[in-house]
Amino acid sequence: MTEQQTGDVPSARPYYQPPSLTGRPQPANLADILERVLDKGIIIAGDIRVNLLDIELLTIKLRLLVVSVDKAEEMGIDWWKHDPMLTVRERGLDEENRELRERLAQLEGTPDDEEGGQDEGDGSARGRQSAGSRSRGDA
Amino acid sequence: MSDMPPAPTSADGPEPSVPVSDTATNSATNPATDTVTDSSTGQGSEQGTGRYLYAVCRRLPPGALQGVHGLSGEPLELVEHGDLVAVVSTVPLASFGEDALRRNLEDLSWLESVVRGHDDVVQAVAAHGPVAPMRLATICFDDDAVRARLRQWAVDLGYVLDRVTGSAEWSVKLLELAPQAEALEEAEAPASGAEYLRRRKAAVEQRAASSASAADVADDIHATLACRAKASRQLPPQDPRLSGLSGTMVLNAAYLVPDVDAAEFTAALDELRGRYPSLLIDARGPWPPYSFAMLGQP
Numbered sequence: 001m002t003e004q005q006t007g008d009v010p011s012a013r014p015y016y017q018p019p020s021l022t023g024r025p026q027p028a029n030l031a032d033i034l035e036r037v038l039d040k041g042i043i044i045a046g047d048i049r050v051n052l053l054d055i056e057l058l059t060i061k062l063r064l065l066v067v068s069v070d071k072a073e074e075m076g077i078d079w080w081k082h083d084p085m086l087t088v089r090e091r092g093l094d095e096e097n098r099e100l101r102e103r104l105a106q107l108e109g110t111p112d113d114e115e116g117g118q119d120e121g122d123g124s125a126r127g128r129q130s131a132g133s134r135s136r137g138d139a
Numbered sequence: 140m141s142d143m144p145p146a147p148t149s150a151d152g153p154e155p156s157v158p159v160s161d162t163a164t165n166s167a168t169n170p171a172t173d174t175v176t177d178s179s180t181g182q183g184s185e186q187g188t189g190r191y192l193y194a195v196c197r198r199l200p201p202g203a204l205q206g207v208h209g210l211s212g213e214p215l216e217l218v219e220h221g222d223l224v225a226v227v228s229t230v231p232l233a234s235f236g237e238d239a240l241r242r243n244l245e246d247l248s249w250l251e252s253v254v255r256g257h258d259d260v261v262q263a264v265a266a267h268g269p270v271a272p273m274r275l276a277t278i279c280f281d282d283d284a285v286r287a288r289l290r291q292w293a294v295d296l297g298y299v300l301d302r303v304t305g306s307a308e309w310s311v312k313l314l315e316l317a318p319q320a321e322a323l324e325e326a327e328a329p330a331s332g333a334e335y336l337r338r339r340k341a342a343v344e345q346r347a348a349s350s351a352s353a354a355d356v357a358d359d360i361h362a363t364l365a366c367r368a369k370a371s372r373q374l375p376p377q378d379p380r381l382s383g384l385s386g387t388m389v390l391n392a393a394y395l396v397p398d399v400d401a402a403e404f405t406a407a408l409d410e411l412r413g414r415y416p417s418l419l420i421d422a423r424g425p426w427p428p429y430s431f432a433m434l435g436q437p
Contacts, residue, residue, distance in 0.1 A: 030251055031381035032310055035374060036429035037254040037261075041274040042299065043434065044288050048189055048278035049237055050244075100343055104336045 185236040189278040190218075190227045190285055193260040194427075195271045195296050197222050207263040210256045218282045220289035223296055226264055227285055235278055244276075258427075265427040269304040271296055272429050295434040303432060306369055306397045307425030309404060312377070313360055313390035314419040315353045356418060357390035360411050367404050368394035372430050384421060393430035401425065 191210060199217070209215045209228025218225040233239060243249045254275060261272045279285045289296070329335035365371040376388035396404045401424075408422050 029382050029384075031377035032423065033254050033258055034250070034381065035377065036426065037257050037272075037275050038250075040429040040432070041272040042195070042296070042432050043274050044192070044277055044292060046192065046278045046288070047280045047284055048232070048235060048240065048276070050240055050276045050278075100336070100340055104333075104340055107333060107336060
């Protein structure tokens with residue numbers, strides 16, 4: 001890949017933006033405002049029945065983007081596409097780690113068989129590995 | 140705009156809704172212009188109009204909301220019961236009916252315009268005293284229905300208003316930029332798939348280790364700020380594309396800070412920034428007390 005040198009910025013990642021200045025009141029960013037208006041505030045049932053589950057699903061979708069885009073997806077993990085009820089807190093780095101170890105163990109153990117589920121590479125991956133089932137998405 | 144808001148039709152409503160500004164000539168009290176006199180016309184259908192509740196407060200000074208408009212530029216009006224005041228405006232059920240909402244809530248640009256419009260009104264009310272913000276899309280058919288909610292929830296709403304009086308919400312986020320993981324990603328291409336996965340594993344473990352220390356820092360920061368607040372809540376981390384903040388959000392918290400302690404709170408933030416220069420502490424406020432306005436809280 002030949003890249004033109006357009007300045008002294010060395011291959012900045014396209015989505016990276018410098019953090020905004022802090023410490024003073026600013027116009028609300030969309031995440032802040034959605035978080036509050038959609039997810040907080042007084043709940044009184046009006047005459048128009050809003051399906052709160054719909055709203056919760058939406059906010060959960062927004063939350064899932066936090067972990068999905070930067071971390072899970074780049075590792076080829078797509079559990080979040082199948083199980084929208086999982087929250088960020090329930091799926092921390094520990095699980096991400098475990099998922100990765102499982103995949104590593106599978107790849108090293110049986111490079112031509114994704115369904116193999118052998119577990120030789122990393123002892124800490126044991127326990128999750130059973131009956132060739134590595135997907136948590138449809139658990 | 141010649142749209143007329145719906146008016147109360149029954150005589151048992153003790154107080155008619157009142158226009159917020161002196162210039163609002165299309166008073167909601169004029170029954171001749173009523174478009175939703177028969178509640179069955181609006182029920183379950185996408186026709187007619189509804190009354191959108193933004194917030195409940197105590198009595199506002201005259202003209203307090205002058206110059207502030209509701210969704211779609213509709214005038215704001217007040218529905219009163221006792222010392223409680225609901226700030227409302229008229230919305231078309233074509234957009235805010237049940238079916239329409241189900242569709243529209245999934246449309247992020249529609250949602251953004253409505254949440255911002257909702258927040259604009261809540262902010263304007265908050266400038267005049269304690270406010271209990273409603274959750275998005277709290278909609279009644281008419282002012283009588285709004286008043287019935289005020290009557291039903293009067294005690295709880297009064298408690299919420301007492302609880303937030305003289306306080307505002309502050310949002311504080313802690314971001315870790317994780318440069319080590321990025322540096323590893325920039326290394327030369329892996330020789331094999333297994334090599335790639337080993338590197339990924341190392342990167343994730345490195346990230347996990349730094350997250351562990353960041354979590355300790357987050358705990359320290361949260362504890363420092365929480366003891367200067369009346370109440371605090373921890374919220375889920377945010378999508379960087381929505382927040383505009385890059386890095387890993389290791390703390391996203393809301394604090395209910397008494398106005399008289401606001402200077403001390405911001406001083407504590409500055410002190411924390413000095414203590415943790417490598418971390419980004421993003422603090423915003425004051426907000427209306429969205430995160431602390433809940434019915435039935437002890």
